[in-house]
Amino acid sequence: MNAPYSRRPWLRWAAPGAALAVIIAGSQAAAHWPADAATNLPPRTAAQLLTDVQRAQPTALSGTVTAKMSLGLPDLPTSGGNPTDPLTLLSGTHQAKVWYDGDRQARVAVLGDSAETDIVSNDKGLWVWQSADRSVLHVAEPSGAKGFNAYGDHARSDDRARLPEQLSTPEGVAAWALKMLDPTTSVTTTSNDRVAGRAAYELVLAPKTSNTKIGSIRIAIDADHHIPLRAQVFARGANKPAVNVGFSSISFTKPSASRFDFTPPPGAKVTTPKKALHAAPKAVRHDRLGGTANTELPRVVGKAWSSVLVGKVPTKPAANTKDRSLQDALKLLPEVSGSWGHGRLLDTALFSAVITDDGHFAVGAVQPATLYAALGRN
């Protein structure tokens, strides 16, 4: 009942109104700051940038990587389980923390909802900790930092079925894209950008063929350290990235050595595979799929951007709950059929995949018709 308002009562509402306006404006300003900070960098050609990247010295860093997947898949409410479940990785936003000492030790913590998967590489070997089931996988063979500092030979040697995991680090995506480089791809640069507060060059790779769903791939490269800071994959004709993996914060100070220590906590289930596996993620995966028996090696049909991976799904000796939920998820997909047979189609912004009723699959960054053709050649 203050005097100034007694004749104009509505004037009081200016106070909460102004507070709300300030909060909204402030949050918008904070979200876009420093969007317009000048990035005055000496010009560099695409070729120069590529060499920079390949010559880049491993450098100690720590930071947070954010991956945003907008493949056009329905977002499933997160169940609070394992953050590295491939199904959940295909959609939504994911975060991982990365520490690297510039040499052999590295740690990646994939953050989930009240869960975490840590991959630690130190002199005692490779550790994979999953808080969801309190399991530790220990590979004694010191496979070193290769698995993480992966824009080297690691990517070349591998199959594309592990795409999502590989895409979860900018290094992985960049390496995968570099492999695609051949006469089918145009490589250019575009205006510089800021990623995680750092000035970066941007490399654009665009397929020359139209027989792929991928429109372009943009890779932001740190101007000082020449490491990829961000990779974005655009679908053909889209102006928002379907996959956006990049650092949301990064620091190039060396993490303390204790960051790479890992001792399995009491009560954890520790497994130590006898057979040395060359990379932890693969080991985890094979473990999850219930062994490697009955696996027919997949083969590649087609070339470069329009290549299609065709193979047979490994048959499971014992179906566990996770696989059952996978089967249920499959049933949600639309049914398709043709001269190649009958199956279900997963059609996303960037790639499509078909799984037939008899267990064959085809996947590629192409239109479904190309997949059917590839399956037909079976």
Next chain:
Amino acid sequence: MPPSAATDEFTDGAGDRLVGAALGSALAIETRGLTKVFGAQRAVDGIDLQVPTGSVYGFLGPNGSGKTTTIRMLLGLVSPTDGDHEILGHPMPQELTTALHRVGSLIEGPAFHSHLSGLANLRRLDAADARSDASSSERRVHEALDRVGLKPAANKRFRTYSLGMKQRLAIAAALLAPRDLLVLDEPTNGLDPQGTREVRHLVSTLAAEGITVLISSHLLGEIQQICSHVGVMRAGQLVAQGSIEELRATQTAQLVVHTPDPRLAAEVLTRVGVAAVRYEDEVVTGEPGAEPPERISAALADAGIRLRRFAIDRPSLEDLYVSLTGEGFEVRS
């Protein structure tokens, strides 16, 4: 007599606005065109209330005439749609806190936390007062309870109080701090005859101490006994206001003569200047006006008229009230 005439008469009289303004604090409460509109209804319609300092002001009016709404506006609970007012010389609502600290009030019946004792309720109200003195709090609370005779029930839960005890507790709350003005909305509602007497006594004592009291009530007998001034509301308007004597003086006195010689008596009365003389059977009535009764009685005696009864009737407050507010029983909507 039309109600508006009475209003005019008294605003031109003792409580003149000019006089009030000149004396500054001569009015404990002054409103100018105070109005409250609820939706389409003008619950209070431009009233000019003037409560002289030191008076006991009876605030009368039928149910729904706008008394409580006026009191709520005076105390800053409801913001007026129009008009302004001053309490103890403080413009409202600008100096609300300063003014209300000097005002004790009881609005539309008692209301307290039912799970707390009377004592705890008073303590809470005293704690809520930013200006009350913490060190004297206990003493004041107990004195207030004592004053309304609630001491024996001080530690009982409010829930267990009888209606009269609740009413007394509300009066005690109004007396928690030293006051210059008391605003009491139907303070005797639900009190037993002793309680009513005590409240009347209490109000008189407080008035004798110099505290101004605005008291709204439907008990006209009570009001007549304790009030020095009266304001009457009807349908949101203040239809009369002034000291009791002034108000009653405006009412025409009636001369009533009972005699076996009515015709003759009527002639004599008309001759001495009594107006509107009428007779029926053995009763003669008329308006004596300014004519002194002793001259009239002498004239009747001189004419040899046999008298059974000779009286000049002054109207009661109730007659006045009914003449101002009408006989109707229905509340206005």
Next chain:
Amino acid sequence: MTTTRSSPLVPRSDTSRGARKVGRFFLSELGLIMGRRRNQAGLLVLAAMPVILGVAVRLTESNPRGDGPPSFVDDIVGNGVFLAFAALTFELTLFFPLAIAMVSGDAIAGEAHSGTLRYLLTVPAGRTRVLIVKYLGIVAGSFIAALTVTVVSALVGILLFGTGPLTTLSGDQISLGTGLWRLLISALYVAVGLCALGALGLFVSTLTEQPIAATVAVMIVTATMWVLDAIPQIAWLHPWLLVHHWTDFAELMRNPPDFSGIGDGLLVAVGYAVVCLLAAWARFDGKDITS
């Protein structure tokens, strides 16, 4: 001049003012809140939940579990302190909001309903001052609720399951002292979130004279926010929801502890509190008290 005259009854004292004056009013308000049977029973229910949870885990602990046990059960069995984290998370969805909705919905509407508001305002307590004291009461209630649940559940957890160093989500271990410290931060963070909900409740409470209606409205708003927060299609809205960051104190159980979620949560809480308190003031300062 009568304006300076005091009644001879008691001498007036205008000497003491300021914060101390809010202090006496606040203590009275706190007494009122804590003295309500309803609130005492509510606090008892809040404190009973972790006991029930702990006993249930203890009883089923030795039984062979089916597939995919909730991981927090393992945590609790491993270290009783985790019972406190589980209890905080568990009660945040329903019990804490209900308790705060009850207290804050009652704040103004309750006084208006019983008619005591008109006497409070003619004391005069001052409308802004009444709001401040009412909100301080809600704040005190939030902290009492969160800390009671935390202390009770930590003690019950330690009694039932023992304690020691805590295993973080990252697989590393931290000392018990560090763990308890993070537990305290979590409890305070939960309390701050409840304070923001209390500000919303205080605003709603100024809109009505029915305390139950205010309580129900606050619960509906809270439940709606939880539902909206679970729909991934409107992810853009999530950072604006009060409850979105409420459970982010779980991020303290990583190694190193991740304060970013808590930081965002605090910002959102402060934003809600400021806007709601100003709205409550805008509404209450000009409100006609006709009850």
